[in-house]
Amino acid sequence: MDVYLVDGTYELFRHYYALPSARDADGREVAAVRGVLSSVLGRIRGGTTHIAVATDHVIESFRNELWLGYKTSEGVELDRLAQFSVLESVLSAAGIVVWPMVEFEADDALAAGAVVAARDARVGRVILCTPDKDLAQCVRGTRIVQLNRRTRVTLDEQGVRKKFGVSPESIPDYLV
Numbered sequence: 001m002d003v004y005l006v007d008g009t010y011e012l013f014r015h016y017y018a019l020p021s022a023r024d025a026d027g028r029e030v031a032a033v034r035g036v037l038s039s040v041l042g043r044i045r046g047g048t049t050h051i052a053v054a055t056d057h058v059i060e061s062f063r064n065e066l067w068l069g070y071k072t073s074e075g076v077e078l079d080r081l082a083q084f085s086v087l088e089s090v091l092s093a094a095g096i097v098v099w100p101m102v103e104f105e106a107d108d109a110l111a112a113g114a115v116v117a118a119r120d121a122r123v124g125r126v127i128l129c130t131p132d133k134d135l136a137q138c139v140r141g142t143r144i145v146q147l148n149r150r151t152r153v154t155l156d157e158q159g160v161r162k163k164f165g166v167s168p169e170s171i172p173d174y175l176v
Contacts, residue, residue: 003117004048007130008055008098009106011036012087014150016080029079033087039149040096050123052097054109055084111138118144127154136160137171 015035022031036053043051088100099109110128117126118140128135131148139146142156153159157168166174 001050001122002125002127003123004043004051004127004129005110005113006040006051006053007106007110007132008036008053008087010130010132011039012083028082028086030083030086032080033083033090036087037090037094040091052099052113053091054099054101054106055088056101056106107132107134110135114138114144133171133175136164137168139168
């Protein structure tokens, strides 16, 4: 079996800008939620049996105390931020595993989930569904790979080396 781990924050942001506005009966913006849900359900309809979605429920994390200027929610539209809790509720109601991160980030959940899933002998591949360069450090051989769902490009360890010129383990140094 393959395990798909989806960067819900990236997906929510991507759909927020890609889709026309849509509001629910209470007037809340929900277009991005609909886009992410449709995308995840499409993967399930396509045969995916194991999937989890991680979100940055709160944009700020302990890293903001460590690094001045680390990403914050400053400047992020309120109707985009408000969709996180709606997305998490809708995905959970659909029976999809959701990791709403508060003290850590979605990347942390995806990386930890990949390590745990890869230890399970029943798992053939772990697919990290995100274009985030930071997560390229998690790629291991052909067992843990990274999928950019927008471009449909999958990177295994050889692909990471070709794209960045370094091994996955060296991605943190490469990005500094």
